[in-house]
Amino acid sequence: MDNNTKIAIIGCGNLGLSIANGLLSTEGFDGKRLIVTKRHPESLFYLESQGVTVLADNKEAVKDADFVILGVKPYNIQPILQEIKPFLKKDKQVIASLAAGITLQAIKNELEPGTTVFRVMPNIAADIKESITCICGEGFDQKTEEAIKAIFNSVGISITIEEHLMEAATVLGACGTAFVLRFMRAMAQGGIQIGFDAKTANKIVTQTVKGAAELIIQKGIHPEAAIDKVTTPKGSTIKGLNEMEHHGFSSAMVRGVVASYEDIKK
Structure with missing residues (x-):
C-alpha cells in the first residue's frame, strides 16, 4: 500500500471503526490518510487527535480518496452510491463494499462503467489486527489487487475468493x-x-x-x-x-x- 494512499470509510460503525483502529495501529500509517464519516460523527471526533478527518458529509469525504470503503448497511448501499457518484473519479478510485449480500453487479449498476469494485468481508477482529478478510472483485489489475489486500492485511490476513463464496465467507x-x-x-x-x-x-x-x-x-x-x-x-x-x-x-x-x-x- 502506497504511503500516499488516502482511504475513506463511509458509514464508520462498529466494523468500519475496527478497520480504522487497525490501520491507525499499523506502523508507518499516517492518520492524515484516513477519512471517516458517520451521520452523527460526534462519537468519532476523538480520532481527530490522530490526524483522521471526521465528517458527516459523504460527498466531501470521497473527493480525494483513492479507496472508498462502504461500511453502511446493505439497504443503504444504493442511496449512498447515488449520493457519492457525482463526486467519484472512476479511473482513480476503487470502491470496496463491506455490505453482506450486495453483489458486485448491483454495486456497478449504480456507478460509471469501468469503476473498479470489490466486495470485502472482514470481521470485528480487525480492531486488534486479527481479522480474516475475504475479497472478490471484477476487472482489476494486479497492482490494484495488491493494494486492496495490503489495506486489509494491515488488520489481519486477507484472501481472494470467487464471488459466489462471499456469503459463505x-x-x-x-x-x-x-x-x-x-x-x-x-x-x-x-x-x-x-x-x-x-x-x-x-x-x-x-x-x-x-x-x-x-x-x-x-x-x-x-x-x-x-x-x-x-x-x-x-x-x-x-x-x-x-x-x-x-x-x-x-x-x-x-x-x-x-x-x-x-x-x-x-
Missing part, C-alpha cells in the same frame, strides 16, 4: 466470531459449575481457545489430528467429547452455520 469469518464466543461462554459456564470463579474460568477458557487456534495455525494440521493427540483410551477428554456429540454438539454447529448462510442468501 460472511458466515464462517464474521458470524463465526459470534459462534466461537458463544462456545467460549458456555465452556466458561461449565468451568464455574465445576468450581472456578467466573474471572478465572474465563481466563482459562480464553487462553485455551487461543492456544488451540495457534496450534492449528502453526502446525498446519487438521483439528481432528490435534484432538487425537489429547484423547487417550478411556480418558476424560474422549468421554466429554462423546457426551457433547450425543447431545448434538457438531450437528448444532453445522446447523447454525447453514441457518446463517440460508438467511444471507434470501
Whole structure:
C-alpha cells in the first residue's frame, strides 16, 4: 500500500471503526490518510487527535480518496452510491463494499462503467489486527489487487475468493466470531459449575481457545489430528467429547452455520 494512499470509510460503525483502529495501529500509517464519516460523527471526533478527518458529509469525504470503503448497511448501499457518484473519479478510485449480500453487479449498476469494485468481508477482529478478510472483485489489475489486500492485511490476513463464496465467507469469518464466543461462554459456564470463579474460568477458557487456534495455525494440521493427540483410551477428554456429540454438539454447529448462510442468501 502506497504511503500516499488516502482511504475513506463511509458509514464508520462498529466494523468500519475496527478497520480504522487497525490501520491507525499499523506502523508507518499516517492518520492524515484516513477519512471517516458517520451521520452523527460526534462519537468519532476523538480520532481527530490522530490526524483522521471526521465528517458527516459523504460527498466531501470521497473527493480525494483513492479507496472508498462502504461500511453502511446493505439497504443503504444504493442511496449512498447515488449520493457519492457525482463526486467519484472512476479511473482513480476503487470502491470496496463491506455490505453482506450486495453483489458486485448491483454495486456497478449504480456507478460509471469501468469503476473498479470489490466486495470485502472482514470481521470485528480487525480492531486488534486479527481479522480474516475475504475479497472478490471484477476487472482489476494486479497492482490494484495488491493494494486492496495490503489495506486489509494491515488488520489481519486477507484472501481472494470467487464471488459466489462471499456469503459463505460472511458466515464462517464474521458470524463465526459470534459462534466461537458463544462456545467460549458456555465452556466458561461449565468451568464455574465445576468450581472456578467466573474471572478465572474465563481466563482459562480464553487462553485455551487461543492456544488451540495457534496450534492449528502453526502446525498446519487438521483439528481432528490435534484432538487425537489429547484423547487417550478411556480418558476424560474422549468421554466429554462423546457426551457433547450425543447431545448434538457438531450437528448444532453445522446447523447454525447453514441457518446463517440460508438467511444471507434470501
